[in-house]
Amino acid sequence: MAAFDMExxxxxxNCPLPILRAKKSIQSLTSGQVLRIVATDPGSVxxxxxxxxQTGNELLETMQDGGEYAFNIRKG
Amino acid sequence: MGFRCLTRGKSGLTKRLKASERKAAxxxxxxxxxxxxxxxxxxxxxxxxxxxxxxAILYRHFPSKESLYEEVLNQIACKRExxxxxxxxxxxxFSEVLRMITRRYVESVSRDPDYLRMELQSALEGSDATRxxxxxxxRPFTDYIEVTIRELQPTGKVQQTDGRIAALMFQGMLRxxxxxxxIFRTPRYRELxxxxxxxxxxxxxxxxxxxxxxxx
Numbered sequence: 504m505a506a507f508d509m510e511x512x513x514x515x516x517n518c519p520l521p522i523l524r525a526k527k528s529i530q531s532l533t534s535g536q537v538l539r540i541v542a543t544d545p546g547s548v549x550x551x552x553x554x555x556x557q558t559g560n561e562l563l564e565t566m567q568d569g570g571e572y573a574f575n576i577r578k579g
Numbered sequence: 580m581g582f583r584c585l586t587r588g589k590s591g592l593t594k595r596l597k598a599s600e601r602k603a604a605x606x607x608x609x610x611x612x613x614x615x616x617x618x619x620x621x622x623x624x625x626x627x628x629x630x631x632x633x634x635a636i637l638y639r640h641f642p643s644k645e646s647l648y649e650e651v652l653n654q655i656a657c658k659r660e661x662x663x664x665x666x667x668x669x670x671x672x673f674s675e676v677l678r679m680i681t682r683r684y685v686e687s688v689s690r691d692p693d694y695l696r697m698e699l700q701s702a703l704e705g706s707d708a709t710r711x712x713x714x715x716x717x718r719p720f721t722d723y724i725e726v727t728i729r730e731l732q733p734t735g736k737v738q739q740t741d742g743r744i745a746a747l748m749f750q751g752m753l754r755x756x757x758x759x760x761x762i763f764r765t766p767r768y769r770e771l772x773x774x775x776x777x778x779x780x781x782x783x784x785x786x787x788x789x790x791x792x793x794x795x
Contacts, residue, residue, distance in 0.1 A: 517722045519662040519680055526666060546659055553663040 507539035507575055508532060514543045514571065521547050522554055525576070529560060532578045537563065540574045547572055602640045605630050610651045614696035617704050618648055652712055655694055660687045662719060673727050673736075674792040678781050680719060681753065685777050692761040699762070720753070721746040728788065738789030745788055752780045 511528050513521035521542045528538050540551070548565060551574045555562040559579040566573040608629045612621045623644050627637040641647040665679035688695060698713045721743075728742035759765055760773040768776050785792055 516726070517718045519666045519676060519719060520723055520726060522663055522666045523671060523676065526671060550661065550663050553661060554667065557664060557667045 506537065508536040509538050511538060511540045513540055513547070516542065517544050518546055518550050522550055525551070525554065526558075529558075529576065529578050534578050536578050538576045538578070540576065542572050542574070543570055545572070547574070551576070598640075601630075601632065601636070605632070605637055605640055605647070606651055606654060609647050610654075610693055610697070613648060613651060614693040614700065617700035618644075618709075619704055623647075648709075651697075652709070655697075655716075656712075658687075659716075660684055660719075673731065673790065674785065677720075677724065677727075677784075678778070680723070681777055681781055682774065684720070685753070685757065685773060688757055689761050689773055695757055695762055699758070717750050720750055724749055731790070736790060740788045745784075749780075749784050752784065753777070756780055 509528060509532060511521075511524055513524055516524070521540060521544065525538065525540050528540075532538060540547075544550075551562060551565070554560075555576060561577040561579060563575040563577050564573075605626065609621075609626050612626055612629065621644075623637060624634055626647070627634045630637070637647075641650065660683055662680045662683060665683050666676060669675035669679050698716075701709045701713055724746035725742035728737055728740055728745060731737045732739065732742075756768070756773065756776045759767055760776065771779060782792075
């Protein structure tokens with residue numbers, strides 16, 4: 504599993520909250536740093552793909568463990 | 580009640596449909612019928628007749644009326660609105676995000692009034708699971724409003740308010756606007772179109788919770 508610089512716990516939250524929190528967290532990172540988000544909303548898989556596409560950040564990895572999803576996003 | 584004709588049973592066209600097309604035709608007709616008459620008001624025979632297939636063929640695709648209804652709901656679930664664009668384009672404030680996700684939802688639902696009718700029908704007769712399904716469609720609003728009010732309260736940007744109740748009242752107002760404009764087509768609110776009405780109710784909501792849109 505890739506290393507990350509900041510972790511965001513978005514478990515139990517539904518769209519748009521995980522995306523909103525991720526957007527705020529990424530603002531505090533510098534280019535090249537990695538944000539890891541853990542979420543439970545199955546819709547977050549599509550949402551974070553779309554988020555990265557629209558913001559120019561890179562979705563490095565999407566992981567699933569039971570009902571939890573983790574996303575590693577590198578700030579562009 | 581006026582049914583919209585989706586396929587013509589006697590034209591022979593449906594006989595040439597591929598299995599996947601036939602399945603899609605069954606789902607489309609079922610959605611219109613369930614939305615007009617409710618789950619209990621529609622029989623498998625009627626759906627089959629409207630599609631122009633025999634009940635036996637319908638059962639080949641869907642083993643029961645329940646499974647057909649579930650599949651109609653699944654299709655709705657797959658078309659879940661995406662609020663990513665709204666969040667990315669907004670400044671992240673309560674004011675902008677709530678306005679943008681509300682517009683996005685209204686835009687999507689007003690294109691599909693059958694969905695709203697199904698929601699209304701389910702409120703009267705649906706199972707708990709079905710009611711839950713429709714309630715979940717509102718969760719982006721209720722969760723977002725509740726969590727944001729809770730976070731803003733210590734900063735004094737909103738009044739002491741029960742976030743859950745405020746969120747549900749917002750949901751009720753938005754439902755009223757959608758039902759009035761997309762289903763009942765009543766003359767109430769005639770001076771406003773749906774988008775203006777939606778914007779107005781978001782403004783009313785912010786005022787009610789004591790949130791000033793320029794202070795976030």
